[in-house]
Amino acid sequence: MSIKAFAAKVFALYVHYKNSQWIKNPVEAQERLFKQLIKRGRSTAFGKDHGFDEINTHEDFVKKVPIRDYEAFRSYIDKMREGAEDVLWPGKPLYFAKTSGTTSGAKYIPITKESIKHQIEASRNAILSYIRETGNAGFVDGKMIFLQGSPELEEKNGIKFGRLSGISAHYVPNYLQRNRLPSWKTNCIEDWETKVEAIVEETINENMTVIAGIPSWVQMYFERLKAKTGKNIGDLFKNFELFIYGGVNYEPYRSKFEALIGRKVASIELFPASEGFFAYQDSQEDRGMLLLLNSGVFYEFIKADEFFDENPKRLTLKDVELGIDYAMIITTNAGLWAYNLGDTVRFVSLAPYKIIVSGRIKHFISAFGEHVIAKEVEEAMRLAIDKTGAQVNEFTVAPQTNPPEGELPYHEWLIEFEDAPKDLDHFSQLLDDAMQKQNSYYFDLLDGKILQRLKITKIKKGGFQDYMKSVGKLGGQNKVKRLANDRELAAALYAFKLRE
Incomplete structure (x- = not known):
């Protein structure tokens, strides 16, 4: 010794x-x-x-x-x-x-x-x-x-x-x-x-x-x-x-x-x-x-x-x-x-x-140390809607920590559109750019190739309401989580995914 x-x-x-x-x-x-x-x-x-x-x-x-x-x-x-x-x-x-x-x-x-x-x-x-x-x-x-x-x-x-x-x-x-x-x-x-x-x-x-x-x-x-x-x-x-x-x-x-x-x-x-x-x-x-x-x-x-x-x-x-x-x-x-x-x-x-x-x-995402808060995702969505004219009924965000082999992890945005944007890739880029500008940790993770840019999963119209109904939380003071640090809600919403 x-x-x-x-x-x-x-x-x-x-x-x-x-x-x-x-x-x-x-x-x-x-x-x-x-x-x-x-x-x-x-x-x-x-x-x-x-x-x-x-x-x-x-x-x-x-x-x-x-x-x-x-x-x-x-x-x-x-x-x-x-x-x-x-x-x-x-x-x-x-x-x-x-x-x-x-x-x-x-x-x-x-x-x-x-x-x-x-x-x-x-x-x-x-x-x-x-x-x-x-x-x-x-x-x-x-x-x-x-x-x-x-x-x-x-x-x-x-x-x-x-x-x-x-x-x-x-x-x-x-x-x-x-x-x-x-x-x-x-x-x-x-x-x-x-x-x-x-x-x-x-x-x-x-x-x-x-x-x-x-x-x-x-x-x-x-x-x-x-x-x-x-x-x-x-x-x-x-x-x-x-x-x-x-x-x-x-x-x-x-x-x-x-x-x-x-x-x-x-x-x-x-x-x-x-x-x-x-x-x-x-x-x-x-x-x-x-x-x-x-x-x-x-x-x-x-x-x-x-x-x-x-x-x-x-x-x-x-x-x-x-x-x-x-x-x-x-x-x-x-x-x-x-x-x-x-x-x-x-x-x-x-x-x-x-x-x-x-x-x-409060609800947040920090699966990778990014400390994303509700205000940031809501502001990003607002900017993307303003620039594209899309209409959104509801959305939530979750981390994808176990992506397919060969892919980097990412944030998944599950969105129910009333009027979808003509160019979904452009809409996604607007969201991601707004997130990077608001949150330096998120920017660092993308810049360092720890994360890839966010991905959008489209939920069918009425999907969020159907989900809330299925768990006995439709109406009243019940609200959909804007974001979560796990995939429990995201996984449940896949049952209401839009099939195109």
């Missing part, structure tokens, strides 16, 4: 002991953190606007601070981007993580000195948990690759801007620098196809032991390696032991990955976001992720089926139950206060507190 592997085992035990202190006292850890956050926030513009001097309990906080999404924070964030200090958190943020747009374009999520520390620690501790549980540490002597965005950052008003993965690239610890791939030069390549080819060349003859990234991007990397060498990834990288992923559900990819690798490898699921690092899988024995309760994030939970009520009850950790979907609301040491993350989680353990990500509070 190398000195580095031995040191990793010792460090893993230390971190496990340190974490066990808050794991054993979860509610107390959250209450203590809540008080610390409120104390730090009192001197900020947001704290003064919301009477933080009068907040001593969670009940006070609920009365003073309503739940907000990004758009409701925009006026504060705009001031911060202009260089103002003490707006949402004392001082200025170190970074703004740029993410895909919502109703008003791109989002800029603040990252502070305090919050980036916890982001990096969580990534490290996920690997250390694996080492402690399994006793495997030899992989630290091999090469590790983290498929991520460019680490090149822009700077304005003393704050750096970039994607979260690019920001994180600046915090790889010194003891891993020699193990890390790709090279800095390759990591800065913007064009994804060019970047993947460069990564293949840099890694093809290396002793790769850890590979991390969003599954759809890693799959492309694996496919390029296999095409170039004719070997399964497990044969090419004989010591490949650990796959680390997050961002999308791995299950649709699992069988494809195991075929590409040629054997099973251990995996660790992460739950990171620009807004914070919330959980990681700390055991190979179950798929639940340990909720991080001492990492600068105070959590509130609202039952998903009550979220859109006028005054939904905001629960703290001590009130949650197993098996219920909750919208997760966060208050962080980056200055997000009662922020609606948009994700729903389900607790699979209460001792310790472990979660799985169960979906989004």
